[in-house]
Amino acid sequence: MNVKFARLGAAGNEQPAVIVEDGNGAAKYFSLTGLTRDIDGAFLAADGIARTRKALESGELPEVPADGLRIGSPIARPGSVVCIGLNYTAHAAESGATPPEVPVVFLKPSNTVAGPFDAAPIPPTSEKYDWEVELGVVIGKEASYLSSVEEAAGHIAGYVVANDLSERDYQLPGAAGQWTKGKSLPASSPLGPWLVPAEQVDAGKLHLRTWVNGEIRQDSNTSDMIFDPATVVHHLSQYMVLEPGDVILTGTPEGVALSGRFQFIQPGDVVELEVEGLGRQRQEFYRAAGAITATSAGDPAAVR
Incomplete structure (x- = not known):
């Protein structure tokens, strides 16, 4: 079933x-x-x-009406949101980076998780807010120092659609970059609409797409991943404990605004994302009010 x-x-x-x-x-x-x-x-x-x-x-579960109800993230606030960067060759190229030989890993705060249809805030001073459709992996049982990729596959409970919203001016300036700053903004990790069990999904052959105001931006397939989900889980388990309910965002394909081919997200824009078999998201964006002046988002003196 x-x-x-x-x-x-x-x-x-x-x-x-x-x-x-x-x-x-x-x-x-x-x-x-x-x-x-x-x-x-x-x-x-x-x-x-x-x-x-x-x-x-056995007929134990009562049917419930769902019409008119908000759809939230299909997984309650996870302990960790672990992300993989530059995991599609073409996206690495459009970002000006060499495809990695080992997974690029960073973290997002779990309080960035939002519902798939929630209105989405653009940070007060943001000029380069960007979309990223991603396949999200949900961990089903604790993973630590796993012995093989095959073992790692058994620790995946299921998959979700994810949007790893990213502020590029916060993320990339300077020699070191500031990925945490650019990836930690409020409601910047919409998940869902559904969690689909792993045994129902061929994660290596899923079509991913993004539209902005009805125009296609990303159109790719998970077969183009550099590191597949089980490889990612195995790799991460060598460096951290993955707990049940944790979410891994496995990277985005080409077609983001960072490429220079498209305008960054503007107030009033509608972004829709879809992963084959996992459902579709829709976010309408608005400019968030905030206490950071336009002087410099990275300058502590700009915070009032």
Whole structure:
């Protein structure tokens, strides 16, 4: 039985649900509140996906209406959001970088996670806010010093659509760069709409696309990844403990504004992202109010 997991309701009060499609493609939503308080690391570590399938087969889960409800991130706030940079050859080239020989790793704060359709703030002084469609990996059980890529694959619970929103002026200036600054902004990690179990997904052959105001920007396939998801999980496990519910963003393909071919995100723009089989996101952008003056986003004296 193919299933998809979602969290429905107002921000901070989402309720866990499972989605089942019938033979005609019509979706039915079933409440998971009898099984779990949330779709999180504890649920995944306790074999929540298998328990959900059993509960569906036995008719234990009540059907719930989903019309009009906000769709939140399909995974509750993770302990870690781990990101892989420059993981598509063409994107490395458009960024002016040599394709890496080992994964480039950075972290995003977990408080950047947002819903897939939430309105998205552009930072107050930002002039170079950029989109990045990515395949997100959700960890299902603790991973530390894994012995092989094959073992690592068994630690992946499922996959999500992700947008790794990035402020390039904050990220890239100077000899060292400031990736953390450019990747840590509020609501800069929309996830979802669904968590799809790993066994239902061929992660090596997924079409990824991004549209800005209806015009295609990114159009690629995960087959062009330099490091596939299981390789990434194995590599990360040698340097950190990955816990159930953690999310890994596996990198973006070519077609970002940083390439110089497109305008950066402007207030009123609509960005839509899709990963084959994992659903589609839509964000409308607005200029956030803030206390940072236009003098210099990187100058502490500019903060009032």
